Amino acid sequence: MPTRKPTKKSVDKKAAPAKRPSAMSAPAKNVDEYIATAPSDKRAALTKLRNTIKAAAPEANEIVSYGMAGYKQGANRVAYFAYWKGHIALYGTSAEFIKAHAAELKPYVQSKGTIQFPTDKPLPYGLVTKIVRARITEIDKAG
Secondary structure: OOOOOOOOOOOOOOOOOOOOOOOOOOOOOOOOHHHHOOOOOHHHHHHHHHHHHHOOHHHHHHHEOOOEEEEEEEEEEEEHHHEEOOOOEEEEEOHHHHHHHHHHHHOEEEOOEEEEEEOOOOOOOOHHHHHHHHHHHHHHHHH
């Protein structure tokens, strides 16, 4: 039975250079970094959203978790926010709050505990304050 000659693999081809990691490939270490990596057209709104949350929950600590800016009071999550192409999302809204404020929340896309604020309209900072204060009240009641 004839044997086949081993074929020489091409060693002349160079491997494509590794792609440079994007700014978001390394997760932000803090909320300042998170906002700094956002597209420039979203930074002002994110900064104002951050200040609104901090004013409504002055005892909450800032964190970055799950790739989002977040706030915790003690061991309890208060709220998280994240930017997307067409909206800024606020996470951590309770079902009770959503039910109690259905009319006020009607203009926004919602899913379980999440409210999406479109980036082509001003963020409702008064509503964000209500949401965060309601969450603080829930945390305080739970003890």
